[in-house]
Amino acid sequence: MIxxxxxxxxxxxxxxxxxxLWLYKIGVLGELxxxxxxxxxxxxxxxxxxxxxPVAFIGVIGYVVLFLAGLVGLQPxxxxxxxxxxxxxxxxxxxxxxxxxxxxxxxxVLHAICRWCVGSAVIMTAIWVLALAGVMRAxxxxxPPR
Amino acid sequence: MNRFYMLLVAVxxxxxxxLWYGSRQxxxxxxxxxxxxxxxxxxxxxxxGSDSAKVEVTEYSDFECPFxxxxxxxxxxxxxxxxxxxxxxxxxxxxxxxxxxxxxxxAALAAQCAGxxxxxxxxxxxxxxxxxxxxxGKNPAALFRDFARTIGLDVDKYDACVSxxxxxGRIQASVQEGEALGVRGTPSFFVGGRPxxxxxxxxxxxxxxxxxxxxxx
Numbered sequence: 001m002i003x004x005x006x007x008x009x010x011x012x013x014x015x016x017x018x019x020x021l022w023l024y025k026i027g028v029l030g031e032l033x034x035x036x037x038x039x040x041x042x043x044x045x046x047x048x049x050x051x052x053x054p055v056a057f058i059g060v061i062g063y064v065v066l067f068l069a070g071l072v073g074l075q076p077x078x079x080x081x082x083x084x085x086x087x088x089x090x091x092x093x094x095x096x097x098x099x100x101x102x103x104x105x106x107x108x109v110l111h112a113i114c115r116w117c118v119g120s121a122v123i124m125t126a127i128w129v130l131a132l133a134g135v136m137r138a139x140x141x142x143x144p145p146r
Numbered sequence: 147m148n149r150f151y152m153l154l155v156a157v158x159x160x161x162x163x164x165l166w167y168g169s170r171q172x173x174x175x176x177x178x179x180x181x182x183x184x185x186x187x188x189x190x191x192x193x194x195g196s197d198s199a200k201v202e203v204t205e206y207s208d209f210e211c212p213f214x215x216x217x218x219x220x221x222x223x224x225x226x227x228x229x230x231x232x233x234x235x236x237x238x239x240x241x242x243x244x245x246x247x248x249x250x251x252x253a254a255l256a257a258q259c260a261g262x263x264x265x266x267x268x269x270x271x272x273x274x275x276x277x278x279x280x281x282x283g284k285n286p287a288a289l290f291r292d293f294a295r296t297i298g299l300d301v302d303k304y305d306a307c308v309s310x311x312x313x314x315g316r317i318q319a320s321v322q323e324g325e326a327l328g329v330r331g332t333p334s335f336f337v338g339g340r341p342x343x344x345x346x347x348x349x350x351x352x353x354x355x356x357x358x359x360x361x362x363x
Contacts, residue, residue: 005150012154016161023165024284033168039288112292 001079003130007088008070010130011063014123018059021116025054042114047105055102059120062095066127085134092124092131099124189316192266194226195236201338201355203235206242206324208332209253209273210280217333217346218274224348234355239270241320242332249279249286252308254317256290259307260299268297 024043042048048055069091073084099121106113191204207214229235241258243250253273260269272293273279279286287308294304307313324334328341335342337354344350 009150009154009157012157013161016157016165020165020168023168112296 001074003134004070004073004084004088007092007127007130008067008074010123010127011067011070014120014127015060015063015067017116017120017123018056018063021056021120022054022060025056039114039116042106042110042112042117047102047110058098062091062098066091066095085131089131089135092128095124096128187316189319191238191240191320192261192270193236193238194267195230196233197236199230199233199236201235201358202238203342203351203355204238204240204336204339206240206320206327206329206332206334206336208242208244208247208250209257209270210247210250211244211332212277212280213346214333215274215277215280218270219277221346221348221351225351228348228352229355234359235351239266240324241317242324242329242334243317243321244332247280248283251314251317252286253290255308255311255313256294256304258313258316259304260294260297262307262312263299263303265297265299269293269299272297 021043025048043056050058066088069084069088072078073081073088078084102117103121106117207218209215225235225237230237241254243254257266257269257273260266273290276289276293279289290308291301291304294301327336333346335346335351337351338358342351342354344354
């Protein structure tokens with residue numbers, strides 16, 4: 001329960017970060033608050049889009065799906081449902097894989113780091129760890145009491 | 147549980163509020179704002195190549211112009227290798243920011259400020275190689291600072307130079323010079339002082355330069 005709550009909360013924060021980057025990408029925000037990072041360089045690079053879709057928008061969709069899946073998992077009907085646990089693990093793994101890809105692009109292709117992207121990567125990694133922990137703990141939780 | 151949902155709502159409201167506030171704020175001052183013109187200093191442009199080269203090519207260019215970017219990234223590397231590095235050509239870059247481009251004058255200023263620290267061509271390459279900034283329509287000030295940092299400029303000096311618009315007069319003088327020579331678009335070239343009418347390709351430049359070099363032997 002605590003894990004799912006943490007996933008929902010993290011997904012909400014991730015959604016806000018991704019929305020911020022997406023609003024910048026579509027021109028609603030004039031400038032990214034980035035400090036000493038290279039946010040604009042990363043966000044205006046060709047790698048900031050996949051098949052014409054802004055990466056940030058993909059992030060928005062991903063976090064919305066995780067958020068909703070986590071919320072469903074918090075409902076009394078689904079609190080013990082392992083399908084939700086597995087679904088969260090699959091979604092988080094996809095998100096984590098995509099995050100790894102984007103981080104590799106930043107480090108090895110662009111040689112530039114966007115702080116907001118790092119923030120999102122940390123959030124997604126935390127969600128992934130929590131979701132995997134849920135999968136590993138679930139069988140023992142479902143075992144009959146001694 | 148209720149406390150958890152209250153926390154979610156609070157995070158959503160605060161985060162949403164920050165986003166809404168950010169979207170309501172004006173972007174950083176547009177770089178295309180009128181610039182105070184300092185007295186032109188007689189500067190004749192940054193050059194590449196040997197002073198003893200037999201042929202000089204002058205390029206009038208605009209950092210926001212896509213054709214200039216294409217020339218700089220596709221043709222110019224070959225020209226540098228085959229004509230400039232071999233001592234055949236000296237290349238001179240002159241600013242000709244077109245009024246239709248929102249940030250080209252600002253980009254020219256950024257390049258001049260890099261030139262002040264001896265890194266004009268490095269900034270030139272950054273501006274043209276990472277040309278996405280010219281398509282987004284967003285204020286590129288932060289991105290240009292990233293470029294400045296990438297090429298190893300003293301960023302504080304760069305900031306001071308750009309914000310003071312120290313070389314605005316120099317850029318305007320370059321524009322006026324180009325207009326007086328009949329430059330109407332970018333990129334425009336003059337080879338040995340005469341307008342270059344060929345295609346802006348390394349092959350055409352090489353053919354013309356070889357021809358001129360033979361004539362002058």
